[in-house]
Amino acid sequence: MTTAGYRIGESSLLGVDSPQPVIQVKNLNVSYRGVEALQGINCEFQAGRLTGIIGPNGAGKSTLLKAMLGLLPAKGKVKWGNGSLATNRSRLAYVPQRSKIDWDYPVTVWDVVMMGRVKATGWLRRFSASSRHIALESLKRVGMEKLRDRAISQLSGGQQQRVFLARALAQQAEIFFLDEPFVGVDQKTQNIIFGIFRELTASGKTVIVINHDLGATITHFDDLILLNKELIAAGTRETVLTKENLYAAYDGQVMFFSDAA
């Protein structure tokens, strides 16, 4: 079992100096009412990479994301390039788990996407034509512009996920965090979302995704962070998805791909 944090990104694995990471997590510990959820996590995230955070139920995946975003009290350090979380806030977009969103809230698809423009506009100010254009382009990118006036409660799971991704795109963020975006979504939505992730990383953006599934979706990721309260492994997909690492993370309860053949 590997417990040390590896530098994420191929160049570093080859021993070549890698670029400055976008985020560095150093010795991160999180407890809920005295019960440790994460212990001594060290890992890094590079720009232009699609990184998956994987591990069994209760492994601490959401906890890691929330602690990095300052949404939970944590011990340890999270370094943001040359700045801090505060100086990077306008560069971040976070899409929470669908199950954590109140879908009965009476807003339309358009309202949700325009929320992505609030920070750039300022509270209680009118949205500019340019903001509306950015929001519409974001909706088009996820193929939801025809449903812009629909209440979010009347969308399918896949459509809801696409609307929240459109909101994140409308923010014009540099670093994207998504918590389980593929749960309960159709194949069409999955393809659209991975297509957008590819465009984002190709333009140098950082995309960090909690992913439950060890099946077909895993092959889309460049890098993986495998957790089970502690860091089991981190690095390129190929280096992390070893039989040894998966057995360590899932307590032997996982079927390795080649076992199924």
Ligand SMILES: Nc1ncnc2c1ncn2[C@@H]1O[C@H](COP(=O)(O)OP(=O)(O)OP(=O)(O)O)[C@@H](O)[C@H]1O
């Ligand atoms: N608010 C909370 N209060 C107390 N314990 C919590 C709280 N949130 C999470 N936990 C516990 O912390 C541990 C990690 O939870 P977390 O949600 O981060 O795991 P996860 O890997 O994202 O799980 P899942 O895949 O099931 O969503 C779990 O044991 C969970 O029960």
